[in-house]
Amino acid sequence: MVQTIFSDTIVALSTPPGAGALAVVRLSGPAAIAITASVFSKKSMPDAAGHTLHYGTLRDPSSGEILDEVVAALYRSPRSFTREDVVEISCHGSDYVVRQVLGLLLRQGARLAEAGEFTKRAFLNGAMDLAQAEAVADLIASDSALSHRVALNQLRGGFSQELRELRARLIKFAALLELELDFGEEDVEFADRTGLAQLLSEVRGVVAGLLHSFELGNVIKNGITVVIAGRPNAGKSTLLNALLREERAIVSAIPGTTRDFIEDEVSIDGLRFRFVDTAGLRDNPADEVEAIGVSRTRQRVRQAALLLYLFDLTEMTPAEVIAEIQELTRGLALPVLAVGNKTDLATPNAQGAFLAQFQAAQVGLASPTPMVLVAAGQKRGLDELQTALLTEVRGSALENTASATIVTNVRHARALETAAAHLQAVQAGLDTGQGTELLAADLRHALAALGEITGEISSEDLLTSIFTQFCIGK
Incomplete structure (x- = not known):
């Protein structure tokens, strides 16, 4: 079982607000199953296996009033979206019913989720990286076949895998440069400068290609403005x-x-x-x-x-x-x-x-x-x-979006620009015989910029900025 980092249980409406045939109320956290069981007619739920559906009624324990007939989908950690215990309650889509169900679950100990908190928990619990988490929002917002295809490719980790491979190759050389700094007084070179130059050429080419794809990605994501x-x-x-x-x-x-x-x-x-x-x-x-x-x-x-x-x-x-x-x-x-x-x-x-x-x-x-x-x-x-x-x-490029990596996110493009600038500085340092300290510093900055895209390097302010753009139930 995955060790999660949250002790509280969150709840929110995951379907669009407004009257409809059905609404889905989602809980996630260590007490998600227990809270649901405390108001659910099927008392066997706490012992049920994950990925199962349970039909029953929701009842307010304080008044004994039955609120609705529902179907509860049970997902046990770590095999859930957030990697926590998750329950998704499908109730009737009346605004009144939804308010009553949410109020009931809040009184039983759940907390109302913040915007994007389910996806944020999925990221922090290791279910996906930051680029994949942002692709969730892009997938929800996609309104064309191409934007859907690109978002789905990113959600499945295509972009992230390419970045991880780039970082892994650079990290090997960065480690050798750091080792040189440890033996600075002995004037020893562990990092082959010719090999580093060749690697830089390859990596810079990939980064340039990703940056170039942003122009196309912006078109796919935001549409083409045609002035008549x-x-x-x-x-x-x-x-x-x-x-x-x-x-x-x-x-x-x-x-x-x-x-x-x-x-x-x-x-x-x-x-x-x-x-x-x-x-x-x-x-x-x-x-x-x-x-x-x-x-x-x-x-x-x-x-x-x-x-x-x-x-x-x-x-x-x-x-x-x-x-x-x-x-x-x-x-x-x-x-x-x-x-x-x-x-x-x-x-x-x-x-x-x-x-x-x-x-x-x-x-x-x-x-x-x-x-x-x-x-x-x-x-x-x-x-x-x-x-x-x-x-x-x-x-x-548009004809190959099914398999190509297309950058659609402004944050990703800015990070790639930063990485490209520092990689250029490393190349210039190699060309001029710059010292190991400066080469290592620029390489660290480039690695940090690439790591910010996937969340391997992140700050609370960055995460807050990203996930507050999501809807409440996602």
């Missing part, structure tokens, strides 16, 4: 409504209807896109409010991950489209997708000619802008548009 920009009446709000399949934005033939931005999300092939409909761009806004809207549009473009420049195919020339895109993205390393709207008003020959002229006008450009043709009002061309959006944001 263009002239007034190009059909931006109509396109937003078509993509969302609902009347989210007001559509009017009057130019400048959208004065502020409107945004909403949609999942496309497992990726979450946040589309932002903006005020139309023109040099002479009709009034001060529209001018503010245009200014905000330009600000939102600077914050975008992708610009969708929408234009009326019948009103603009290819040269005008290219010029406006260049003006809007000047100084920005921003991927752009040009979308020609209102194909229902242009003949197939006119559409083909426009597309040919658009492509010809970009010959010689380092990053030519791709173009898609749609009729937003008739919801035509949306499949082609979605395919083009996926092509713009989908790199080869």
Whole structure:
């Protein structure tokens, strides 16, 4: 049996609050089974094996009143989520019933759990490391196939195993450097500098790869912000409504209807896109409010991950489209997708000619802008548009997320940056013949940064910051 470090027993509602068919109240701690047994009709529960279900009633000992008919799932230490004795009581999902059940268990000696305390106990009792614990929260929050897949991979320890292997290799050399410090007066080298340089090159490459994956991980976890920009009446709000399949934005033939931005999300092939409909761009806004809207549009473009420049195919020339895109993205390393709207008003020959002229006008450009043709009002061309959006944001790494290690957590990325900086310092020290003391110090700092990710090195403040972001029952 695992020796736990907690003497109290916690309880909380683990399902979302609000009326429903069922609710699950979870207890964890040394008295979880005894507390449940004291109010449960099946008195044989304390002697029951773990991983068993028990049907019965909950009764208030002080009044004799039966509160509910429930099913209690029993998990014995160490074979539970927290590695403590755990009981999960499935009761009816009435708010009143849940309050009564929680109150009853609190009166019997349980304590109301703090935010994330069940997962925190799982971490402190050795059931998972810190990166895996954070993946629990990511898994709960996942809202697309890719974010679910990445979170599940981290929960199963893929990222943690890679970090442990890196640290193990570095620790061997760090130990040899520390040994040199113990024999400093004898001027003996235990750590082969050539081998250390080769190891540093390999480890720095892995850390750089993990850091590079954060850009992709951030997209998977938080979605891609796509700003829809263009002239007034190009059909931006109509396109937003078509993509969302609902009347989210007001559509009017009057130019400048959208004065502020409107945004909403949609999942496309497992990726979450946040589309932002903006005020139309023109040099002479009709009034001060529209001018503010245009200014905000330009600000939102600077914050975008992708610009969708929408234009009326019948009103603009290819040269005008290219010029406006260049003006809007000047100084920005921003991927752009040009979308020609209102194909229902242009003949197939006119559409083909426009597309040919658009492509010809970009010959010689380092990053030519791709173009898609749609009729937003008739919801035509949306499949082609979605395919083009996926092509713009989908790199080869996205195709391999089932097995690849993807960093999605800002804390992890910051720790990797710190580790990379200290590993670079070690490399510079080797190149300049730096003393063992400084090499060892930088290597220790790099190891500490990597250890902070998995919790091998942690502080109470760090743990509090992480677990208070969880829901109460997790």
